[in-house]
Amino acid sequence: MTIEVPDVWPPKRERRAIARLHMPEQEAAARARNFSEVNLGFTEDMARLEAMRCLECKTPTCMEGCPVGIKIDLFVSLVAEGHFAEAAQIVKLDNSLPAICGRVCPQENQCEGACVLTKKGESVAIGALERFVADYERLSGLAVVDVPAERTGKKIAIVGSGPAGLACATDLAKAGHDVTVFEALHELGGVLVYGIPEFRLPKEIVRAEIDGLRRMGVEFITNAVIGQTTTINALLGRDGFHAVFLGVGAGLPKFTNIDGENLIGVYSANEFLTRVNLMRAYEDGSNTPIFDVRGNKVAVFGGGNTAMDAVRTALRLGAAEASIIYRRAEEQMPARVEEIIHAKDEGVVFKLLTSPLSFSGTDDGWLTSARLQQMELGEPDDSGRRRPVPVEGGEYEIDIDVAVIAIGNGANPLLRRNAPGLVFTKWGTVVADEASGRTTKKGVWAGGDIVTGGATVILAMGAGRRAAADINRYLATGDLSCVEFGC
């Protein structure tokens, strides 16, 4: 597709005439059978033309929609003018992981949802532009690593290498501290590598971020399970760390606790996705097995990003039928809108307002079917969403070979075992001050899913950066008395 891009930014009144550009993507039938990235990204011309749709509002509402306050007005106008590297610099002032967030943020509820253009039409494709400038910078090798030559001599331990930990590590390394990241798994990146699949977030992008941190002098120690291999107290005491940041995520899969959930063929989404993404079970010759779904029926229970990732992964592994079974209505699905659209285009079947009652299987324990309950929307519940209630007589049975449970994650219990001084909520999340990330334990900060429960990459990243800023303040003054929780 060739695109006519005006040499200069057209006057505002003409901008509405430009239709929102759709990012090129792999054709649905083909991509539903491969693991390559679905979205292909804007070309330079497309990015400029799309950016030219921006009305340059005097008080840009899009920025209010951004959880980390990216200077969207500025970066979009730089794109319109063709200054892509500069645009990337502006984004990175507020977002340390733009190539990732540009791909996985729920933009429709954030910046794009707040764009004035949505009143009469479609918003500027801010997410696609963010992704474009970040990719431009990475692929052109322009990314600058600015680490002060002068070291502060302060040592900081980051626990967990997901977006919260990586963002925190970035800012602390930039401040000249010696940063060590401890990760329980053998690979770095948290949910970005074990959860979100290659076709949505190529691992190469996560690796590039981590390589950048390595160049800044950040040390990574894999296979280090804090709470088991060593403890927070040992890090602060014996190992001489001046501060510890906990970004351990929400890695405890929830199950439905209905009959038959332990049959072979019933997976948590975490297990299904980890086998495929982290352990590369989709590659020929992989040493880690996954249920051979070729020609089989796979049902994924849930309506979030995790459910979409699992169901689309099942299709790519060769499932004959891959369906989403969700107890509420489509509008209530927490998944990104783009993922829902992509899933439908790829042939995923949506069974909405449907809840599982039980699973059944063969005598030797293999799943064969699920008993389902048709639901309808009743009165609103605490969250304000209309609560699904069973339809009388709406029970039926379907044949399935694999079930994937994607109904959310609780807080991982390992850290709790050996963490005197930390206070946990009844959901197992760490109690921490929202603005500073301070926990109830001196010298320990926390952020991301371990504090909020399963949320988003951008929120985890933002929390990591706020904690880094607070840790910097503390290290500058060295006064622990002012880092009491909530002070």
Added chain:
Amino acid sequence: MFRILEARSLAPDVKYFRIEAPSIARARKAGQFVILRVAGDGERIPLTIADGDASGGWIAVIVQGIGKTTKHLNTLEAGEFMHDVAGPLGMPSHIRDFGTAVAIGGGVGTAIAYPTAVALKRAGNYVISIVGGRSRDYVIMEPALRDISDEVYPCTDDGSYGFHGFVTQKLQGLIDEGRVLDLVLAIGPIPMMRAVADVTRPFGIKTIVSLNPIMVDGTGMCGGCRVSVGGATRFACVDGPEFDAHEVDFDLMERRNKAYVGFERNRLEEFLEQVQT
């Protein structure tokens, strides 16, 4: 990368590895395990820590070559490396002075029972060890167990050594003799652990087993290791691996452990072909 300090054969297809892993050596307690990857493209497999020395900075694991990964592992020698070793994982054994404790090991299960037997002895228990194997060559670690046990009974299925019969028959014998047993720890193949649980149940003897379901991360993140204990689903990697034998649903675990037999057979065949050529 984790350096192998020592590698030696204990029985046909069973090998002992001493691995340099200072932080794990310092933190580990009896009953805990590690997750190990042989190579950069390897699967993650759980192995119980059979021994360790904090000051020497090493841990030991004992590996039975069954599938591709364990057979590959058993080709490694001292001076070579394991790609990843994470741990110690799981809950430590619950150790106190129970009185008389019987540690039962079947096959490589003996290696897993050993550190807990040591800890039980140190805690003041009278320790009886029963070690089983198909034949004489498969009875492992008997000398080490003799050092820390008050009584040791090797058993072989074919009678080539020690007591002729299963470990459960020896255990039943002790009970029939009127010996008072306060704790039984049984580690080995599922049928053996189930049989031990059946022997002790009528007598109400507290019985602990160490479960080895299929695992991936070993940190509670995937739920692949789930087992049913007392009717409730538990994650063996964080809640276990040791559980009350009388509460464990062994049938369920036995079925779940067969989930990938076909896959594993194929990988093993490929590997054996590769090794031969």
